[in-house]
Amino acid sequence: MKFATIRSQGAVSYGAVTDAGVTALSQYFPQWATLKDVIAAQGLPALSAAIVGAAVSHPNGSFSYEMPVANGEKIICVGVNFPDRNAEYKDGSQAPSNMSLFPRFARGFVGHGEALVRPPESHQLDYEGEIAVVIGKQGRRISQADAYDHIAAITLCNEGTIRDWVRHAKFNVTQGKNWDNTGAMGPWLVPFTDAAQLDDVQLTTHVNGELRQEDRTSRMMFPIRRQIEYISTFTTLMPGDIIVTGTPTGAGARFDPPIYLKPGDVVEVAAEGIGTLRNTIEDEA
Secondary structure, X not given: OOEEEEEEOOEEEEEEEEOOEEEEOHHHOOOOOOHHHHHHOXXXXXXXXXXXXXXXXXXXOOOEEOOOOOOOOOEEEEEOOOHHHHOOOOOOOXXXXXXXXXXXXXXHEEOOOOEEEEXXXXXXXXXXXXXXXXXXXXXXXXXXXXXXXXXXXXXXXEOOEEHHXXXXXXXXXXXXXXXXXXXXXXXXXXXXXXXXXXXXXXXXXXXXXXXXXXXXXXXXXXXXXXXXXXXXXXXXXXXXXXXXXXXXXXOHHHOOOOOOOOOOOEEEEEEOOOEEEEEEXXXXX
């Protein structure tokens, strides 16, 4: 089962995704205004039950995808989390002791099928394909053994980056990671029910059909269980929070010369068991 947030005729709702389109469910659950509210109430099983026998309300082509969960408390991204990605740095001969983290804001993301926006201030818009986990249960100082119990769903992320702006300061990358509409998340949420959905999953990024990134979650230097343990040590993880878990090597900045995204390009981030997040590129109007 897959659940998405969609926009149709100006109205935003959520529902279940099928091959033919989306079956809207939000009208049946007025107590849950958004998918974040569903997750906070541990209501994904109720959505799954409601879809039985229901007809498609929004056929394909009649709606657009929104970021699945845009109103969580926080989005935390894990940087440099694959061995080949770590090797790109001068000190990359050994793994770091602790993970690199930075925040992203929901305003920086569009939904599946929408265009990432290249700003006039910089044409160094780059892609980073990643798997994202959505927290379903509040927790602080969560053990690795219990970490997966706190995940409600998984989705995909193109963690778009303005490369020259991440180098504006000595120690932080926040300003290069948070330009409006430069990243994407979606297309939908897949309920998380089994460790196999995350433990050894292939993740790829294609640009205009060319494979640019490929790795497996089993090769992460900081596995997702460890991410949840570490992050929840210093901040309480809340339902609707999103952890973007790390990108493989192969971003455009690593080519010689760099190959940044330009209007008309198509970026596809895919992972086994989740689907494909597809976006085009356009210049800011």
